[in-house]
Amino acid sequence: MSSYKDKKVITIGIVNEITGLSCRMIRYYESRGLIFPERTERGTRKYSFSDIELLMEIANKREEGIQTYEIKKELQNENKDREVRDHMIRGQLNAQFNLKKL
Amino acid sequence: MSSYKDKKVITIGIVNEITGLSCRMIRYYESRGLIFPERTERGTRKYSFSDIELLMEIANKREEGIQTYEIKKELQNENKDREVRDHMIRGQLNAQFNLKKL
DNA sequence: CGTGTAAGGAATTCTGACACG
DNA sequence: CGTGTAAGGAATTCTGACACG
Structure with a gap:
């Protein structure tokens, strides 16, 4: 889908x-399982624009005093929500498709 | 327009x-005026995804034996073409708009 | 002209640890 | 728990130059 947004090419600096x-x-949030940068051959971390957006979200939640563990759970729920939504959309499309076949 | 594609965030490595x-x-093509990376505070070059695509184009042309000076001229013509095309589209839109006013 | 390379210095990144709270 | 910092080493980047062709 998003070719540039998700490509891991940005160094930590x-x-x-x-x-x-x-x-x-930034490294701490990685150790807590909130973000997942890739690495170059020799170990330098590489981030995507998506990672950067996620870090801004994390920063906002941290300012509200939310702990990293809670943030992690919230992020997982967001993903679950997205999956549910996508699943429902797919279900509706299939329903329409099946109607047409009648 | 393209928020991620044109952001200069990628190091030369x-x-x-x-x-x-x-x-x-990569640095030579810059010295010849083909690409224009930005710099961090301390002078490290930063490139965009657009720059990377441009570099691939340049590499293709170099393989054909075209000299950097010629490539530069070709790139400038491409931009001119784009400007002309945009100008024409705008002209047509204006023409339609003016017709509607009649 | 276009590219490789060795040179020397400066800035970056990495990890593991101590500190505070 | 979350973040700063000093530590030591390794890898990166920069510039100007010599080389070849």
Whole structure:
């Protein structure tokens, strides 16, 4: 779908510039399972624009005092919601398709 | 228009990984006026996905033996073509708009 | 002209740890 | 728990130059 948005090509220094989050924080959120950067051959972390957006969301929730563990659960629920929605849309499309076949 | 595609956030090492062009070549094409990366505060070059696509085009033309100066002219013509096309489209839209006013 | 490379320095990134709270 | 920081090493990037053709 989104070819540029999800490509992991941005180093941590640039992510720090864009989000304002310290490298320490960015790496910590990774260790807590909130984000999943890729690595270059020699181990340098690479992030996508999606990761950056996610980090901004995380930063907002942290400002509200929400702990990383809670944030992780919220993110998982968001994904579940998306799956449910997609599943329903697919179900409706199939229903329409089946009606046409009648 | 394209928010991610044109954002300059990719370091030269990643561009090298993606395009296969050596850092030397990438910097040389810049010195010849074919690409225009931005810089971080301390001088590290930053490229966009558009720059990467442009570099692939340049690489193709170089393989055909076309010199950088010629490539530069071709790129400028492409931009001119685009401008002309955009101008014409705008002209047609205006013409239709004016017709409706009659 | 276009590209490789060695050179020297500066800035980046990485990990594991101590600190505070 | 979440974040800062100093530590030491490894990898990156930068520039200007010499080389070949």
